[in-house]
Amino acid sequence: MTDARTREEERERRHLAETMRLLNAELERLTDSIDRSAEFIQAQKEHLWEHWRDMDSSEKARFRVDVDLSVAQGEHSVKRRERVERLLDSPYFGRVDFHAASEAGAQAHYIGVHNFSDPETQEILIHDWRAPVSTLFYDFESGEASFEAPVGTIHGEITSKRQYKIRVGQLEYMFESSLNIGDDVLRRELGESADDRMKNIVATIQREQNAVIRNETARVLILQGVAGSGKTSIALHRVAFLLYRFKDTLSSDNIMILSPNRVFGDYIADVLPELGEERVAEIDFDRIAGKFLEKVTGYETFSEQVVKLLENGDGAAAERMRYKATPEFVTELDEWIASRADEEFVPDGIERKGRRLSADWVADAFEEARGLPVFTRLDRVASRAVNQLKQQVLDRGGSKWSSSDASSVRRQVRAMFPYKDALAMYRAFYDDPARRGMFEPLGRKRIEYADVFPLIYTMIRTDRQEGYGHIRHLVVDEMQDYTPVQYAVLRELFSCDMTILGDSNQSVNPFSSSSLSTIHSVFPEADCLELCKSYRSTIEITEFAQHISRNDRLVPIERHGPQPRIVACADQRDQLARILNVVERHGDSGHRSLGIICKTVSRAEALHASLSEAGVELTLLDYESTEFTGGIVVTSAHVSKGLEFDVVVVPEVDDANYADEMDRCMLYIACTRAMHELHLTHDGSLSPFLEFARELEEHPDAVTARAGEHAREVRVG
Numbered sequence: 001m002t003d004a005r006t007r008e009e010e011r012e013r014r015h016l017a018e019t020m021r022l023l024n025a026e027l028e029r030l031t032d033s034i035d036r037s038a039e040f041i042q043a044q045k046e047h048l049w050e051h052w053r054d055m056d057s058s059e060k061a062r063f064r065v066d067v068d069l070s071v072a073q074g075e076h077s078v079k080r081r082e083r084v085e086r087l088l089d090s091p092y093f094g095r096v097d098f099h100a101a102s103e104a105g106a107q108a109h110y111i112g113v114h115n116f117s118d119p120e121t122q123e124i125l126i127h128d129w130r131a132p133v134s135t136l137f138y139d140f141e142s143g144e145a146s147f148e149a150p151v152g153t154i155h156g157e158i159t160s161k162r163q164y165k166i167r168v169g170q171l172e173y174m175f176e177s178s179l180n181i182g183d184d185v186l187r188r189e190l191g192e193s194a195d196d197r198m199k200n201i202v203a204t205i206q207r208e209q210n211a212v213i214r215n216e217t218a219r220v221l222i223l224q225g226v227a228g229s230g231k232t233s234i235a236l237h238r239v240a241f242l243l244y245r246f247k248d249t250l251s252s253d254n255i256m257i258l259s260p261n262r263v264f265g266d267y268i269a270d271v272l273p274e275l276g277e278e279r280v281a282e283i284d285f286d287r288i289a290g291k292f293l294e295k296v297t298g299y300e301t302f303s304e305q306v307v308k309l310l311e312n313g314d315g316a317a318a319e320r321m322r323y324k325a326t327p328e329f330v331t332e333l334d335e336w337i338a339s340r341a342d343e344e345f346v347p348d349g350i351e352r353k354g355r356r357l358s359a360d361w362v363a364d365a366f367e368e369a370r371g372l373p374v375f376t377r378l379d380r381v382a383s384r385a386v387n388q389l390k391q392q393v394l395d396r397g398g399s400k401w402s403s404s405d406a407s408s409v410r411r412q413v414r415a416m417f418p419y420k421d422a423l424a425m426y427r428a429f430y431d432d433p434a435r436r437g438m439f440e441p442l443g444r445k446r447i448e449y450a451d452v453f454p455l456i457y458t459m460i461r462t463d464r465q466e467g468y469g470h471i472r473h474l475v476v477d478e479m480q481d482y483t484p485v486q487y488a489v490l491r492e493l494f495s496c497d498m499t500i501l502g503d504s505n506q507s508v509n510p511f512s513s514s515s516l517s518t519i520h521s522v523f524p525e526a527d528c529l530e531l532c533k534s535y536r537s538t539i540e541i542t543e544f545a546q547h548i549s550r551n552d553r554l555v556p557i558e559r560h561g562p563q564p565r566i567v568a569c570a571d572q573r574d575q576l577a578r579i580l581n582v583v584e585r586h587g588d589s590g591h592r593s594l595g596i597i598c599k600t601v602s603r604a605e606a607l608h609a610s611l612s613e614a615g616v617e618l619t620l621l622d623y624e625s626t627e628f629t630g631g632i633v634v635t636s637a638h639v640s641k642g643l644e645f646d647v648v649v650v651p652e653v654d655d656a657n658y659a660d661e662m663d664r665c666m667l668y669i670a671c672t673r674a675m676h677e678l679h680l681t682h683d684g685s686l687s688p689f690l691e692f693a694r695e696l697e698e699h700p701d702a703v704t705a706r707a708g709e710h711a712r713e714v715r716v717g
């Protein structure tokens with residue numbers, strides 16, 4: 001190391017020590033203030049209990065205000081203390097020296113997860129990564145640069161940029177990097193083992209990712225990104241950015257994430273708290289379906305549909321799905337619903353208790369409510385009729401008006417329209433000979449998944465429904481798995497900004513997946529952005545997965561690891577032994593998480609049972625799971641969406657198991673979950689999707705003795 005570098009590093013260590021000293025002093029000050037607030041509140045409460053009877057109402061009110069104020073101050077200090085605690089672990093990760101054109105010299109700006117100012121001088125010692133000046137760190141190399149400050153654009157020159165890794169207050173390494181966020185630091189970060197949960201990436205956000213995070217103008221932003229390009233991470237950082245940028249008008253209560261399942265929701269749950277923001281509410285399409293259909297009809301779930309297709313491909317069902325998965329279908333259904341009122345409502349006279357309203361009166365009342373959904377319109381006519389007739393009956397004197405009279409009037413109005421509810425109407429949509437056979441309920445009271453959202457859409461378009469009015473920003477992950485009609489439902493329920501992200505190569509159902517252009521046709525006003533760099537996996541794993549499902553736009557990050565292994569096994573027993581072998585070696589490696597990803601949940605259950613019997617401690621993740629656990633996990637490709645593991649094993653990659661297009665999607669998803677190592681096992685012939693990798697195939701002779709003891713005559717999955 002040169003003398004100059006040693007001196008610089010020494011200077012940085014002193015700066016770090018001084019920052020830590022100030023942070024520790026602030027921590028102490030906040031802890032004192034929290035303790036004092038707690039003591040004050042306790043004293044006030046005791047005083048209140050003792051003197052409650054003697055106090056007049058104004059005194060009581062004053063006391064309550066004082067207590068409320070102290071509670072609020074205490075809560076504020078607790079939040080600040082949490083931030084200081086986070087900074088004490090790693091106060092900053094970057095520094096940018098910027099010489100503003102209007103100033104005499106360059107100034108060093110340290111960037112961390114939160115702002116921190118010197119309590120005495122108020123000088124900003126650490127800038128929040130979301131602050132305007134921090135864009136210099138993410139968006140520019142050395143040389144000319146500018147950023148948008150509240151006072152306008154500040155032009156100048158970046159004279160130096162540094163990156164640091166500080167853990168538990170200790171400087172582990174630092175890099176001088178004139179480039180964007182240096183590759184060395186990024187590679188080091190990516191080379192680390194997977195955490196149990198998704199982690200924040202503030203220290204190494206790349207320029208193209210920063211553009212998505214800091215986009216303030218798009219009302220709807222659609223982000224297509226290859227596997228492992230950081231879409232989910234970016235969406236969460238974008239939420240944190242928006243909460244910071246619009247802190248006066250936007251809170252975490254106004255944001256919702258629509259995620260593919262609860263395991264995924266749990267997996268990402270820590271990112272926002274790590275960034276100093278509250279968790280945001282989460283929802284999925286199954287819960288939306290439950291809310292609407294609970295009292296209407298039974299229905300197949302998305303996962304049941306996927307299982308049906310994977311286990312016993314049903315051509316006619318696939319045809320129905322395909323028909324209902326186009327934007328044209330939404331237009332057709334929409335137009336049909338809109339024309340029902342004009343075509344099928346037949347006004348008639350209403351009679352009750354000897355009083356009558358004419359068919360013309362009814363027609364006029366119905367016309368006046370034009371613009372409302374048809375069932376709301378009928379209710380409006382019925383309410384007006386009830387009021388009119390009731391008034392007439394009461395004016396005449398002598399007779400009374402009861403609730404059964406009102407019900408009779410409502411029944412008469414409903415009888416003027418041939419459908420009793422949205423479900424009846426939706427069924428009738430398929431009476432048209434051109435659509436015959438496209439609606440096949442699963443028994444008397446259960447509909448196919450492909451009908452769930454068309455029906456919900458019909459319900460929304462025909463009757464007033466409660467939406468999510470308080471939500472101001474919705475994040476939709478795995479966008480490719482949702483059909484245009486699901487987007488139409490979202491549009492009706494959420495009239496807010498959206499960030500929609502996904503990857504068309506990772507669809508779990510090729511019959512009803514949506515491409516970027518399909519989604520764009522539902523949101524023509526959307527800004528579309530694309531992320532092509534893939535960060536998760538080593539170049540060897542990424543290239544392997546590219547052969548399964550090619551995306552020419554994908555650019556792998558330069559990080560190397562072992563070649564994926566395909567192990568040809570003698571039989572099921574041998575295959576189980578090979579998997580046990582990987583599990584055993586995993587225990588001794590430095591890696592933390594291992595995902596064994598089967599094609600379906602039922603295969604995952606069987607393998608979970610076999611491995612548990614062999615004494616392996618592991619967790620099964622299935623459709624009912626709500627938590628993501630680290631360690632060794634057995635799951636299905638569908639459930640593994642969005643997750644990642646240090647090491648992945650994909651069992652049973654034979655030609656019977658991975659044969660059609662849907663299987664290809666599953667195999668691609670499974671392989672792209674691996675960060676550092678990928679193992680595939682099979683007995684029988686290799687899947688045609690892996691033909692390209694024949695030369696990687698290993699044909700070990702015999703089962704290893706230790707593993708062989710555990711292996712039994714069981715199916716692997």
Ligand SMILES: Nc1ncnc2c1ncn2[C@@H]1O[C@H](COP(=O)(O)OP(=O)(O)OP(=O)(O)O)[C@@H](O)[C@H]1O
Pocket residue numbers: 186189190199201204205206209225226227228229230231232233234503506535536641642643644672
């Ligand atoms: N700029 C970055 N710095 C460090 N790590 C990154 C960066 N971008 C992405 N990663 C890492 O890459 C991995 C993939 O990120 P993420 O899960 O957000 O990608 P994704 O596009 O949603 O993946 P998929 O669609 O395959 O589920 C994560 O481990 C994430 O931390």
